[in-house]
Amino acid sequence: MTHSLAWFLLADPTGADSWATPWLEPLRQTPWTDWPGFWIGRLTFGRQAVLYFLPLLAVLLAWPTRQLRSGIILTGVVFMAYVFGPLYLLLWLLTCVIFYQAGQTLATRFAHPGGPSRWVIAVAIGLLGGHLVLVHSLGQLKLPGEWNTWLVAHAPWLLPLGARGLAGEPHWFASGGFELFDVLLGRAHDIGAAYLTMRMVAYFAELRRGTIPPQRRRFADFLAYVCYAPTLIQGPLERYTEFQEQIETCQQRRRGGDRAAGAARFFLGLLKNAVAQGYLHPLLVTLDVSASAKSAYYRQPEQIQSYALLFFGVHLQVLLLYLAFSGYCDVAIGLSRLLGYRVIENFRRPWLACSLTDMWRRWHISLSFILRDYVFFPLARRRWNTTLSLLITFWVCGFWHDAGGKYTTWGVAMGLMVAVNQKWSRWMRELDRHPQRRLAALRRAWLKLRPLPRLCAWLLAQNAFLMSGWICLGGSGALRVVWELIRRPAQWLLQPWGVALAPLS
Numbered sequence: 001m002t003h004s005l006a007w008f009l010l011a012d013p014t015g016a017d018s019w020a021t022p023w024l025e026p027l028r029q030t031p032w033t034d035w036p037g038f039w040i041g042r043l044t045f046g047r048q049a050v051l052y053f054l055p056l057l058a059v060l061l062a063w064p065t066r067q068l069r070s071g072i073i074l075t076g077v078v079f080m081a082y083v084f085g086p087l088y089l090l091l092w093l094l095t096c097v098i099f100y101q102a103g104q105t106l107a108t109r110f111a112h113p114g115g116p117s118r119w120v121i122a123v124a125i126g127l128l129g130g131h132l133v134l135v136h137s138l139g140q141l142k143l144p145g146e147w148n149t150w151l152v153a154h155a156p157w158l159l160p161l162g163a164r165g166l167a168g169e170p171h172w173f174a175s176g177g178f179e180l181f182d183v184l185l186g187r188a189h190d191i192g193a194a195y196l197t198m199r200m201v202a203y204f205a206e207l208r209r210g211t212i213p214p215q216r217r218r219f220a221d222f223l224a225y226v227c228y229a230p231t232l233i234q235g236p237l238e239r240y241t242e243f244q245e246q247i248e249t250c251q252q253r254r255r256g257g258d259r260a261a262g263a264a265r266f267f268l269g270l271l272k273n274a275v276a277q278g279y280l281h282p283l284l285v286t287l288d289v290s291a292s293a294k295s296a297y298y299r300q301p302e303q304i305q306s307y308a309l310l311f312f313g314v315h316l317q318v319l320l321l322y323l324a325f326s327g328y329c330d331v332a333i334g335l336s337r338l339l340g341y342r343v344i345e346n347f348r349r350p351w352l353a354c355s356l357t358d359m360w361r362r363w364h365i366s367l368s369f370i371l372r373d374y375v376f377f378p379l380a381r382r383r384w385n386t387t388l389s390l391l392i393t394f395w396v397c398g399f400w401h402d403a404g405g406k407y408t409t410w411g412v413a414m415g416l417m418v419a420v421n422q423k424w425s426r427w428m429r430e431l432d433r434h435p436q437r438r439l440a441a442l443r444r445a446w447l448k449l450r451p452l453p454r455l456c457a458w459l460l461a462q463n464a465f466l467m468s469g470w471i472c473l474g475g476s477g478a479l480r481v482v483w484e485l486i487r488r489p490a491q492w493l494l495q496p497w498g499v500a501l502a503p504l505s
Helices: 002-010 021-029 035-042 048-062 067-084 086-110 118-138 145-154 180-185 193-209 220-227 238-253 258-288 307-339 365-381 384-401 405-433 437-447 452-467 469-474 477-497
Strands: none
Touching: 021 220, 021 258, 021 307, 035 145, 035 258, 067 086, 067 220, 086 118, 086 193, 086 220, 086 238, 118 193, 145 452, 193 220, 193 238, 193 365, 220 238, 220 437, 238 258, 307 452, 307 469, 307 477, 384 405, 437 452, 452 469, 469 477
């Protein structure tokens, strides 16, 4: 029986003699010497296209300081035209003009002595929500097959970088027509469209609060804010006033120490991306733990023989996401610091968090703070129920990621977990205020067993956060994984009685 327990914990899913073989295979198979295919194609794919801004940084460094905003606009336009194609650039500029004019109109209404009416606020929310729905829904549209052929033959320059094959092989073909958003624009979270919506949430909210004076609402100021290329694709999400202040004073911070720190941060981001794309992504594919719809991890988890791999598969997926995303942010922060612009941190050692509340102060910080300041706090000030306010806030977070059911369900689940976390914390503080209670004495005895209480809190918080990835990455397939994790040890315990538990179909 002991041998069978060790087998379902450590069995090699590939059937190889050595359990370590699949974990080391990506290091041998990754084409480390393939400069155009791996280092340019794979490491500049998707969000990492920010690396194409590096030559334009030299232009900004040489640009006259007093006209830096015009340089930011010019380099941002060139960057978008080259990476995403001219059609996307036109759509981006049109969207920005609409948002700017709406902001000017709203600012006038917000400054009215009687205060903004409900319909003004409703129009602002509707504009932001409509843009986000449009961003997500464009990916469902298709181009006719004859349009595909014409674009490839006559106008490939209209297409984004990946479609032109300049960052590796073209990746946008599909039988029966390909997706309009993938062909002309790309994915909403790889081209900055979703991030533009969240920037406008903060911008409109600051207009309502009156913290942006008229002299800082010039169109050139606004366009520089939305076209700043290093943070354009996936953040960090800067606030409007902070961006303008940083740009006005960045020349003062172009010192040797800042440039060295910026270069170090840039190379740290490259290293994270190399680990993610050169080792972790191939590893997940090799071990059938890829987050793709074809992954056996979610469709047929019973085929994953290793119980450890079945349990930690989602941990590896979220780790890949962290390395790729935080690597991008490191590159953006490093490039900006070379310019003298100190961008807000987006990650602050999230793997040290010992509660979900603390995790969201460390993970995707710029988004978390925008949701806190402009969604949760306004609801709380209106005396909405705290749990309901958290559910709405995290539902918005899920919907912002994707309008599909997986992410919105994840948002509701995460909101519930954070609400439970906060209620528990309040209960513990209440016990501390009444030391005479028996539960308070039990709590004090438990806290004396250092470092066990902190270790247990850390394990609970980390696993709750990581395993929530089953919902947004696997959808309904997560139920198969969870059942398989329960079924195997239960089957082992029931083995003497001949009871058989079937996998979920």
